[in-house]
Amino acid sequence: MGKILIVDDTLFMRTLLKNILFSGGHDIVGEAGDGDEAIAKYKELKPDLVTMDVVMPKVNGIEALKGIKTFDPNAKVVMCTAVGQEQMVKLAIKTGAKGYIVKPFQAPKVLEEIKNVLGS
Amino acid sequence: MAVVPVKIEKDGKWVVSKIDIQKEGMTIAEPFSKNVPFKSVVDLEQKKNVLFITLKGEPPVVLKVASVEKVLQALKKFIIMSCSAYRLMAYFMSPAVRGGVMATNATWEKGAIAVLKTSIWFVSQNKQVSVPLSEVTGIELTKKEVTNKQADVVKIEHLEQGEVVVSYVLCPISTLQILMNFLADATKDMEMTGDELDPVSAQVGMLIYSGMDSHAIENMLSISHTELDKVYESLLELGLIEVVFVRKEVTLTPKGVRFITDSVKPPSQ
Numbered sequence: 001m002g003k004i005l006i007v008d009d010t011l012f013m014r015t016l017l018k019n020i021l022f023s024g025g026h027d028i029v030g031e032a033g034d035g036d037e038a039i040a041k042y043k044e045l046k047p048d049l050v051t052m053d054v055v056m057p058k059v060n061g062i063e064a065l066k067g068i069k070t071f072d073p074n075a076k077v078v079m080c081t082a083v084g085q086e087q088m089v090k091l092a093i094k095t096g097a098k099g100y101i102v103k104p105f106q107a108p109k110v111l112e113e114i115k116n117v118l119g120s
Numbered sequence: 121m122a123v124v125p126v127k128i129e130k131d132g133k134w135v136v137s138k139i140d141i142q143k144e145g146m147t148i149a150e151p152f153s154k155n156v157p158f159k160s161v162v163d164l165e166q167k168k169n170v171l172f173i174t175l176k177g178e179p180p181v182v183l184k185v186a187s188v189e190k191v192l193q194a195l196k197k198f199i200i201m202s203c204s205a206y207r208l209m210a211y212f213m214s215p216a217v218r219g220g221v222m223a224t225n226a227t228w229e230k231g232a233i234a235v236l237k238t239s240i241w242f243v244s245q246n247k248q249v250s251v252p253l254s255e256v257t258g259i260e261l262t263k264k265e266v267t268n269k270q271a272d273v274v275k276i277e278h279l280e281q282g283e284v285v286v287s288y289v290l291c292p293i294s295t296l297q298i299l300m301n302f303l304a305d306a307t308k309d310m311e312m313t314g315d316e317l318d319p320v321s322a323q324v325g326m327l328i329y330s331g332m333d334s335h336a337i338e339n340m341l342s343i344s345h346t347e348l349d350k351v352y353e354s355l356l357e358l359g360l361i362e363v364v365f366v367r368k369e370v371t372l373t374p375k376g377v378r379f380i381t382d383s384v385k386p387p388s389q
Contacts, residue, residue, distance in 0.1 A: 012323060012326075015340050016326070016327065016330055016332075016340065019332065019336060019340060020330065020331075089222065090265070099221070099222075099224075100221075100222045100224075101220050101221050101222070102217055102220050102221075102222060102286075103220065104220060104284075104326055104329045104330065105219060105220025105221065105330060106219035106220055106283060106284060106329065106330060106331055107330050107331035107332075108219060108283075108331065109218060109219025109220055109221045109283065110219070110220060110221065112219075112221065113221045
């Protein structure tokens with residue numbers, strides 16, 4: 001079980017992820033609605049894992065991932081996007097994302113992926 | 121080519137027999153003594169360790185063959201490669217995504233794809249994947265990066281033991297278009313007709329997809345159970361959901377209140 005920061009620009013997706021992760025026994029230590037806020041919250045809260053939406057206003061998920069990785073090269077970030085964008089997946093993995101989930105997603109699989117990444 | 125031990129259902133009972141698998145067909149030994157050309161097979165399904173082989177005819181004959189997985193694999197491979205079906209050589213990736221999580225070890229496999237009456241089969245040297253057409257939830261002609269180039273692929277979404285699985289088929293665009301048309305025709309009953317969903321219904325749908333129960337949906341969307349029931353009714357009408365079970369919400373009767381109150385009283389001395 002881990003301390004998780006949820007980053008998504010829509011309240012609906014944050015609430016959904018919060019419910020799923022909470023049901024898996026995880027502790028949701030914070031939420032952020034854009035990339036800038038994500039980097040700031042990461043530095044403040046030092047979570048065990050971040051779920052990061054890719055497409056967000058202002059600073060997007062990839063830029064936020066880079067910012068977090070610069071601050072903490074061991075950060076565990078699972079990227080989350082609405083469409084299977086190959087370029088984004090490659091870029092995110094190259095930048096250091098530990099996992100990738102595609103919306104819409106199913107709770108048991110998300111929990112399995114989070115568990116794998118936390119254990120890695 | 122090979123004689124394999126099987127059990128075949130006859131009049132509701134499983135009868136021990138043998139099947140001689142040849143290139144063009146199979147011969148079932150006694151007490152069946154039947155020669156089955158693979159070309160006469162129009163459908164193939166597998167449920168656990170039983171193959172349901174449907175043969176052309178009026179009415180069609182269904183052979184139920186049980187055996188160990190190794191035998192069934194050999195049998196399936198021969199049937200799929202020679203049966204009466206739309207078949208093409210292609211690369212496939214299955215599963216590429218399961219339950220919304222990308223399979224990081226997914227690779228393209230070279231093999232054959234056969235579209236039968238009730239299912240699609242992917243067959244490669246090491247893998248046999250069956251997708252029942254009734255479980256297909258979406259098909260799309262799209263692009264995917266293959267060896268650093270954008271290639272045309274058919275994306276097939278389907279349910280597998282309650283999980284949404286995404287698979288991809290890669291082959292020349294002209295063949296993909298034929299496959300796409302074939303699949304579109306085979307799954308046309310699932311096309312949505314009429315209006316789009318309103319935002320709340322769409323959110324309810326997304327939450328159901330993610331595995332949330334009614335109580336969680338009410339809390340997350342801050343809606344009452346009567347509002348949720350209305351959404352359910354519209355989704356039911358569109359054929360997008362089905363009722364799994366009906367849960368009762370109850371309150372205690374005066375008798376119940378008395379019983380509970382009494383039950384927590386300390387025992388009398």
